[in-house]
Amino acid sequence: DQQVKQNSPSLSVQEGRISILNCDYTNSMFDYFLWYKKYPAEGPTFLISISSIKDKNEDGRFTVFLNKSAKHLSLHIVPSQPGDSAVYFCVSGSQGNLIFGKGTKLSVKP
């Protein structure tokens, strides 16, 4: 059973527009989430995190929103750039080891 679900395997957006990547989780005990970004042939790299005491965390072009009642989080990238094209993983970090979703492949077209 997937505890962290990313239901969109892929997303394509135009350069300069907003990218919204969604994630749902099943375990209400999860209280810390991260987004990792992965380029081909590289390991995942940390992007941004959020604790359940917050509902929003912003870092430059990247904002993560957390809706605890809906067990849903989303990553917003504004404006999207071609270099943002990668696979994005929604991750629960509540247990020390990381629990990954399946990932969403973002393509940002010039």
Add this chain to the structure above:
Amino acid sequence: GAGVSQSPRYKVAKRGQDVALRCDPISGHVSLFWYQQALGQGPEFLTYFQNEAQLDKSGLPSDRFFAERPEGSVSTLKIQRTQQEDSAVYLCASSLALGDTQYFGPGTRLTVL
């Protein structure tokens, strides 16, 4: 300093062969993790070390998988009698301490024929 490094980057093994995958964590990082990423999936946790102590091996899929970190630095993941279902990318990550940001290596892609 240097990031997490893994070797080899690619490994092809015949079914039944033993393999050893190496991870060099970031210097000074106490925590070390191994993950397995099958095609089209997210990475899945295998095992965790704090220094040389293996504190969690709940994710190891079978007793053919064995990991060690004898001096609290370099770690080796060994797979005995490899099977086709072991084909995956094996990722190593390290962090300063448990709960800190995990930094991943580039992975070893294992293909079992």
